[in-house]
Amino acid sequence: MLEIKNLYVKAGEKEILRGLNLSVGKGEVHVILGPNGSGKSTLMNVIMGHPKYEITSGEIFFEGEDLTALKTFERARRGIFLSFQTPEEIPGITVENMLRTAKQAISGEKIKILQFRKELRAIMSELKINPEYASRYMNVGFSGGEKKRNEILQLLVLNPKLALLDETDSGLDVDAVEIVSGGVAKFHNENNSCVIITHNAQILKHLPVNRAHIFLSGRIVKSGGAELVSEVSEHGYAPYEVES
Amino acid sequence: MKKNYIQDIERALYDVRDEDKSIYKSDAGLTEEIIRDISARKKDPPWMLEFRLKSLEVYKKIELPIWGPDISELNMNEIVTYVKPNAKQVNDWSQVPEEIKKTFDRLGIPDAEKKSLAGVGAQYDSEVVYHSIKKRLTDQGVVYTDMETALVEHEDIVREYFMTLVPPKDHKFAALHGAVWSGGSFVYVPAGVDVKIPLQSYFRLNAAGAGQFEHTLIIVEPGAKLHFIEGCSAPRYNVTNLHAGCVELFVKEGARLRYSTIENWSRNMMNLNTKRALVEKNALVEWVSGSFGSHVSMLYPCSVLHGEGARCEFTGVTFAGKGQNLDTGAIVIHAAAKTSANINTRTISKSGGAATYRSAVKVTKNAPFAKCSVNCESLMLDDKSRSDTLPVMDIEGDEADIGHEAKIGRISEEAVFYLMARGISEEEARAMIVRGFVEPIAKELPLEYAVEMNNLINLELEGQL
Numbered sequence: 003m004l005e006i007k008n009l010y011v012k013a014g015e016k017e018i019l020r021g022l023n024l025s026v027g028k029g030e031v032h033v034i035l036g037p038n039g040s041g042k043s044t045l046m047n048v049i050m051g052h053p054k055y056e057i058t059s060g061e062i063f064f065e066g067e068d069l070t071a072l073k074t075f076e077r078a079r080r081g082i083f084l085s086f087q088t089p090e091e092i093p094g095i096t097v098e099n100m101l102r103t104a105k106q107a108i109s110g111e112k113i114k115i116l117q118f119r120k121e122l123r124a125i126m127s128e129l130k131i132n133p134e135y136a137s138r139y140m141n142v143g144f145s146g147g148e149k150k151r152n153e154i155l156q157l158l159v160l161n162p163k164l165a166l167l168d169e170t171d172s173g174l175d176v177d178a179v180e181i182v183s184g185g186v187a188k189f190h191n192e193n194n195s196c197v198i199i200t201h202n203a204q205i206l207k208h209l210p211v212n213r214a215h216i217f218l219s220g221r222i223v224k225s226g227g228a229e230l231v232s233e234v235s236e237h238g239y240a241p242y243e244v245e246s
Numbered sequence: 247m248k249k250n251y252i253q254d255i256e257r258a259l260y261d262v263r264d265e266d267k268s269i270y271k272s273d274a275g276l277t278e279e280i281i282r283d284i285s286a287r288k289k290d291p292p293w294m295l296e297f298r299l300k301s302l303e304v305y306k307k308i309e310l311p312i313w314g315p316d317i318s319e320l321n322m323n324e325i326v327t328y329v330k331p332n333a334k335q336v337n338d339w340s341q342v343p344e345e346i347k348k349t350f351d352r353l354g355i356p357d358a359e360k361k362s363l364a365g366v367g368a369q370y371d372s373e374v375v376y377h378s379i380k381k382r383l384t385d386q387g388v389v390y391t392d393m394e395t396a397l398v399e400h401e402d403i404v405r406e407y408f409m410t411l412v413p414p415k416d417h418k419f420a421a422l423h424g425a426v427w428s429g430g431s432f433v434y435v436p437a438g439v440d441v442k443i444p445l446q447s448y449f450r451l452n453a454a455g456a457g458q459f460e461h462t463l464i465i466v467e468p469g470a471k472l473h474f475i476e477g478c479s480a481p482r483y484n485v486t487n488l489h490a491g492c493v494e495l496f497v498k499e500g501a502r503l504r505y506s507t508i509e510n511w512s513r514n515m516m517n518l519n520t521k522r523a524l525v526e527k528n529a530l531v532e533w534v535s536g537s538f539g540s541h542v543s544m545l546y547p548c549s550v551l552h553g554e555g556a557r558c559e560f561t562g563v564t565f566a567g568k569g570q571n572l573d574t575g576a577i578v579i580h581a582a583a584k585t586s587a588n589i590n591t592r593t594i595s596k597s598g599g600a601a602t603y604r605s606a607v608k609v610t611k612n613a614p615f616a617k618c619s620v621n622c623e624s625l626m627l628d629d630k631s632r633s634d635t636l637p638v639m640d641i642e643g644d645e646a647d648i649g650h651e652a653k654i655g656r657i658s659e660e661a662v663f664y665l666m667a668r669g670i671s672e673e674e675a676r677a678m679i680v681r682g683f684v685e686p687i688a689k690e691l692p693l694e695y696a697v698e699m700n701n702l703i704n705l706e707l708e709g710q711l
Contacts, residue, residue: 050667053659078669090664094682103678104668139682156668 009060036217081163301424396432430460527553566599
């Protein structure tokens with residue numbers, strides 16, 4: 003589904019990704035583990051096409067299509083979703099209005115207001131989001147945890163093929179992580195894939211992890227199964243720095 | 247590089263000009279003779295002629311303001327101060343002359359009336375050509391008429407209030423207004439009457455190089471309620487037009503008045519309008535003000551919170567495009583205890599336009615426990631445009647609670663990316679952000695104007711990386 007080959011990326015003069023390779027198959031769950039500042043978020047943003055980053059060499063393919071030629075919204079319409087580490091506040095645009103606009107843009111079909119509202123309310127209730135938040139402005143005045151839950155709400159409403167989750171569980175209390183984890187598990191199935199950046203194994207509780215990757219200094223230095231997650235939480239990243 | 251721009255306001259609708267068929271035009275420039283001539287033609291009572299002449303004297307003595315936008319291109323000697331259209335006032339739309347009717351039809355005025363308005367006044371150049379008010383309201387004692395008729399039928403009331411709140415000596419254009427005023431609306435709501443549906447007035451300036459000096463006088467007696475909507479437009483000419491209207495609102499004890507204005511004058515218009523409200527004990531004035539058109543605007547509706555517990559809510563949006571310098575804002579004078587005010591504005595500038603937010607809040611010694619909160623936000627859509635915020639506060643009263651928040655910014659590229667990451671195209675993302683920026687204001691506008699404003703925010707994308 004997602005194929006990244008030997009990717010080099012700069013932001014300004016600074017090289018952030020240095021020869022990154024990653025292959026995610028249909029229905030797979032991948033976990034990326036790595037210290038702060040190693041370039042994990044950059045990777046997510048580059049897949050989504052953030053204009054700040056420049057690809058100096060390498061390739062990104064999604065379902066066989068070269069992503070680098072596509073604009074961000076075209077990538078989203080192909081079925082890629084990014085759950086932001088720090089979701090933007092957008093005054094004046096309600097959650098419901100934005101999500102309906104987004105869903106229409108992705109599906110190319112007009113969506114009936116009332117039917118959409120019903121669907122939205124149902125998902126909000128599963129994520130234990132107060133229904134009033136549908137008519138609040140996007141992330142404005144939301145707590146950190148509310149913003150993250152709102153990202154998962156968007157994931158479930160837009161139902162993409164590939165979810166990129168950038169520390170969606172960070173800053174959340176135990177109950178909130180449980181809700182977010184349940185939401186991601188609901189999204190994941192044999193067709194839908196996830197790439198999850200996390201420092202915390204709890205979000206993975208309900209997910210069958212296929213691959214885990216240790217990410218250091220702009221590249222993946224070790225890949226393995228789910229067991230890597232517990233190795234890292236026990237020993238940290240120091241053992242892998244030698245390998246890199 | 248990516249280039250984005252928001253389209254200019256669609257002016258075609260307003261720019262269709264009619265052939266100038268007026269039966270009478272005064273000489274350009276301002277002399278005592280002209281004033282006497284205007285007054286005679288309007289059949290003013292003697293005191294009004296005297297008022298005009300005194301205003302003229304004041305006008306001659308006062309200099310043009312030396313602050314704010316440059317208005318030096320305005321040559322008062324070239325302004326035809328009075329243009330009388332070739333129509334008598336009627337109260338049946340079918341009797342309005344065809345051309346004038348077509349103009350208003352294009353602007354959707356009678357339709358708007360049919361749909362939702364209790365009364366409509368339409369002013370074409372200097373005279374009101376059409377006026378109607380629902381019978382139910384007249385039965386309750388509500389008066390809604392043009393100023394000339396009011397001067398005949400309600401002379402005492404007009405004489406008691408006329409230009410007492412905005413005296414001619416206030417500034418040069420107030421003096422000019424006092425001398426040459428013509429047309430406008432008069433509304434009187436008796437005590438305790440709740441006018442549930444809005445009254446609407448529409449002003450249109452058709453002749454080239456003319457001035458419009460309509461006077462709006464609204465008196466809302468104790469405990470009464472009114473929503474008044476005023477819309478303005480003019481076609482485009484190459485000569486400068488002047489609008490120096492005057493609005494005086496008297497909101498008595500416990501009364502409520504909502505005054506909504508959308509100004510979409512053409513780009514040759516100098517809009518130098520003076521609006522003021524006197525708000526008595528526990529009364530409320532709500533201003534909703536949209537400024538989109540004109541070449542230069544200087545507009546700062548003023549609320550004098552005169553009675554204890556008087557309140558003011560000001561909501562404004564200004565949109566300055568190419569060649570426009572729109573200097574808008576609000577004035578609040580806290581003159582009694584426990585008065586409160588909320589000022590909430592949004593300004594947008596694009597394509598080299600300049601938008602200035604200018605406000606003055608004064609809390610007098612007589613106004614302990616005053617509360618005032620000001621929130622003004624500006625959005626510049628490109629590097630050529632400018633935006634300034636000039637809030638002035640002068641607090642003398644004790645225990646005042648004053649809050650001020652000002653933001654000047656650009657469209658957040660991170661917000662654009664966020665929306666695009668949800669599948670929304672770049673141009674739509676930008677439009678959404680701009681619409682979101684003005685949303686708190688748009689939701690206060692009368693529906694047809696809110697729709698019009700949304701249409702203005704229509705983005706186009708040029709070039710790509």
